[in-house]
Amino acid sequence: MENEVLKTVKGTKDFMPQEQMQRNWIRRTLEAVFETYCCKPLETPMLQHYELLASKYGGGDEILKEVYRLSDQGDRELGLRYDLTVPLTKVVGMNPEMRMPFKRYEIGKVFRDGPVKTGRLREFIQCDVDIVGTTSVLAEAELLSMAFEAFKRLGLDVYIEVNNRKLLSGVLQELGVPVERAGDVMLSLDKLEKIGVDGVRDDLRERNVEEPLVLAITSFLQEGVITLDLLAERFTSQLVQEGIRELRDMLAYVKGAGVGGELRFSPFLARGLGIYTGIVYEIFLQDGSMTSSIGSGGRYDQIIGRLLDDGREYPAVGISFGLDVILAALVNRNTEEQKAADVLVIPLGTEASSLGLANRLRESGIRVELELTGRRLKKALDYANKEGFAFALIYGENEVNSGQVVVRDMREGTEQSVPLELVGKWLSDKLSG
Amino acid sequence: MENEVLKTVKGTKDFMPQEQMQRNWIRRTLEAVFETYCCKPLETPMLQHYELLASKYGGGDEILKEVYRLSDQGDRELGLRYDLTVPLTKVVGMNPEMRMPFKRYEIGKVFRDGPVKTGRLREFIQCDVDIVGTTSVLAEAELLSMAFEAFKRLGLDVYIEVNNRKLLSGVLQELGVPVERAGDVMLSLDKLEKIGVDGVRDDLRERNVEEPLVLAITSFLQEGVITLDLLAERFTSQLVQEGIRELRDMLAYVKGAGVGGELRFSPFLARGLGIYTGIVYEIFLQDGSMTSSIGSGGRYDQIIGRLLDDGREYPAVGISFGLDVILAALVNRNTEEQKAADVLVIPLGTEASSLGLANRLRESGIRVELELTGRRLKKALDYANKEGFAFALIYGENEVNSGQVVVRDMREGTEQSVPLELVGKWLSDKLSG
Structure with missing residues (x-):
């Protein structure tokens, strides 16, 4: 396949499902911990005024060289944020009535047009928690x-x-x-x-x-x-x-x-x-x-005040985790989310009933894929095998009429008929066991 | 406060905690549903080659006017993605060995430098599910x-x-x-x-x-x-x-x-x-x-093939939800995530023990904020009240020595002593009741 348009931008990456499932699990785990600590979510824009990004701030000239600059139809000079602290500072400055201490977390993309190394992208996700307003x-x-x-x-x-x-x-x-x-x-x-x-x-x-x-x-x-x-x-x-x-x-x-x-x-x-x-x-x-750190932070009592320049003090302390550094650290370790999908339902001329069956199983929390291409049973089982499904359910006219489902255990290679009304519980037991 | 640098870019928005909690809940709800349908997560970069964004594609010239263009240090011509379909197409084209049908979801920011109306931002989140490879x-x-x-x-x-x-x-x-x-x-x-x-x-x-x-x-x-x-x-x-x-x-x-x-x-x-x-x-x-739609989609059997131009057919069908349209639809409705934080632990000269107490409660899934500023009890209770905490725990030297915690019910305004080893269960019961 030759297609010159199909290129990934240098320093960026497509995260394919296998990796992305793990990243989602990392993100959700962090969010859950942050929230039990009563950190509140904030989402700031990736587009920021260049003037804000360039204003006197600890980042200094070094980081400014790495800012992606752009402008909009109104000729505003903009930049993509290079961290989550500058946008936080802006929010604190624009909301003087905000109750302190302000404990916020933000998990989001930041952009740095800098050198690309292994594990270092130009577009990457930071996970930050900061507490503003206490010494x-x-x-x-x-x-x-x-x-x-x-x-x-x-x-x-x-x-x-x-x-x-x-x-x-x-x-x-x-x-x-x-x-x-x-x-x-x-x-x-x-x-x-x-x-x-x-x-x-x-x-x-x-x-x-x-x-x-x-x-x-x-x-x-x-x-x-x-x-x-x-x-x-x-x-x-x-x-x-x-x-x-x-x-x-x-x-x-x-x-x-x-x-x-x-x-x-x-x-x-x-x-x-x-x-x-x-x-x-x-x-x-x-x-x-891994020799590099997988998280870091500290107290920066002067940064926000210096930027806002409003005569108030903004003591602050933060911690930052790199999502993809954590991902790299988890490579070769098994996590809950890495397990294969649960069940493939294969309709044999029974599309409507099969979608109904799939949905009943989904309601009990089982992850169900419905075979959508109408391919032959052998090919469908082949697909179930390659994709690592635990079970395939074969559902033809005979099964619909007799109220049964043929359940194939993909690892054992065995098949058995299970009554329709029991198959949800049967699968739940097997999958959790 | 006068500070000219503190401006939000036109067409963007800071999502403050109250709203962001609800957006997180929407995102997690969608992800959970997508996953029971065995849709797999994909994360594509926001930075794309401009040539890809501009290539023959259904979006046409109209959408190209709205692309934010930029370049990197290597003078590559780039653009911010304006949808999630073009990046998906690129992934499909670059992975010819991919097993079909490919069912993927992506929830992410897209950018359109177009007219700004109520509820229509230039940087916004799309939630897309697409199935490639079946007619x-x-x-x-x-x-x-x-x-x-x-x-x-x-x-x-x-x-x-x-x-x-x-x-x-x-x-x-x-x-x-x-x-x-x-x-x-x-x-x-x-x-x-x-x-x-x-x-x-x-x-x-x-x-x-x-x-x-x-x-x-x-x-x-x-x-x-x-x-x-x-x-x-x-x-x-x-x-x-x-x-x-x-x-x-x-x-x-x-x-x-x-x-x-x-x-x-x-x-x-x-x-x-x-x-x-x-x-x-x-x-x-x-x-x-709301008169506008809160989701839409359809079958687009020719788009991917037209872009990839590799002689293969890529039948595809998709659906797209707008996170912030859903947020707007939910305004004034109560959702689980809108409930206030659970517990504020107030140390009175007992910082180390209080952090220990807070963590024990967090382990039982209670969302606990620890009072961090060392302010006086009256002010701390005032804060608990304004922030809508259900309970405040007052923990001084006497309490540490006697193994008790003073629990204040913020709505009732009543206080009682609860033995340290029972307070987790006591609070869990009250909070879930």
Whole structure:
């Protein structure tokens, strides 16, 4: 088949039924968890004014390069949203009467015209929960408790790395890192686990960090395992102490949450430079089968206020899950939704009665496909086999007249007649058994 | 608050939680019905090559004017999809090994840069089910049976108007309408119910239809109620007879489906000119509270083949529901999802224990919000009241120590102590009662 028009746009993908069933299951699982936490759904448009997307915001110039721009018939300059936070900010700003805290979730497409890698598309689904309007780290604790619960239901064993930007900034200050070099040093330290102390030393030098500072930092790294207790003793600034207090409170709250799940203090976790102001976190698989994180977030107390510029404060904290990262993590694991369809009803000249039979079964919650093409019985059974149906019901004139249905067990290859009025219960029992 | 950046793009809308909860309920209800019919989910990208959107297809030039165009960093010419059928066609064309019939549903955003009216947005959600690969009108019967079931679950009483394009074309042929005038005449006749026979006469004249033809058509309209039986007797061409046979088969199948619901034969229903080749249908509310249709579709046997141009035939039939039209139809009706949140847990210096309490209740399926701002009890109760919580749980040090929770019934204004280990069951009983 040659057809030049049939191309999928670079960075996009058709999700075929097998995958899409699993994505639907992930989405519904997340929604159910979000809703037991009383997070409320919000749906914002994908089309936004370019001016809003480009306005002063933590995303910065980097992300602007990746915005798909377009205009409408009225020559408005528009863009496709690149995240769900900017549209949330707009909603908060346009609804000043909104009761706080505002806990909302949104699951929707975002668009980034950036590099395409494995598992990284230009059009992808984000699942975000944000709480606007409270400074209490109980909010962070709720989000992490919710994340543990969500991944438990998804059947994924995860741990969450946590840190506090206040603590990290305070430590760097006390080590003598000037504010204007803090960003560079954070980016170096973020790689510690991957490249070790020697690697960090080289990396700092490459960034032209002054030698005495390199020495101060690396010798600190060599003091041993960096725990909260160690930092609390060694660093005394208010910023460090506040960061530690927030983390300890949050750890105690999550412990009280009783959801299980492992939190790991990760003293150099930074999560980018522009956005976060307090606690940050990143979620990983325990089995290490994926090295990238499958969720992340943190507190960003200044972003919304900076954008709205209305003199009010909008403390906020959020968490974001990537639907397709979760999908990738679930590959080769069985989920409920992956099971094959239930029943194929095959009419043999009995279309009207067969549709009636199919509908009676559907009412008991059985997923029923009606054979629609009028193909011969052998071909229809062949189809049932290939599509993985558990049962095929053969329904001809004789069966209609005698009030019976021939039920074929596709796995066993056996057939038996079942009275019409019993077949629903019979199938339900077999399918749930 | 003055902020010029905070504008919603014309033709788009933020769906706030109250509405969005209802939309989610509609979406989930439709998905559940689609899945009991073994329709499989597909998710296609919103970004498509402009060339595909512009290729020869029933949509025609009219719809192309409404396509949002854009390009990516690789200078590819792209467009936002304006329906879900073109992307489906692409998937069918790119997967020649696909087993037929292919029954898929897709619920997703489509974009049309056209006139904005009440209830008509430029970015809106379509819910489509299509069956590709069978010519049997049993497929139409399944879709209509499914539509009746879906609206029953949504609590909307509907009827469905049906017609067959073969029948309509055949009748016009026998009345002497030349093929090249058939389109104009169909558009006139489609308005019969609204403007009456006199109106149709004027409309035909305005379209410069020749006077003998106007006479033939209007005198036919005056013969009385046009039933299938009347047409079967009066018109003898093969096309008419085939159209009638298909309709009668389908009506018998839907009757056999046992879902109830009223089908009305509507002899001049055409559903646009370019796409449909057989049976067409349109769904309306019985109570007439909305005059526009809340769903529609029909058979389009040539569209996919024309686009793919691979020498194969792709008979297809579909049905489409507008999520926000259904939302509008449901306004002022109570749905399950509209009920207020269940429980607000108010910690009084007991954050960790309160998060634990909240999570225990969530595990029994109760929707629990945890008060996160540390505000005083009176203010927290005020919030619970305004947000419509059924119960507030007050949990202070005394309660933690004595293993009790103070439960406040927000409607009654009464309070009582309930032992911690019983409060989940106690609340579940009250909330379900």
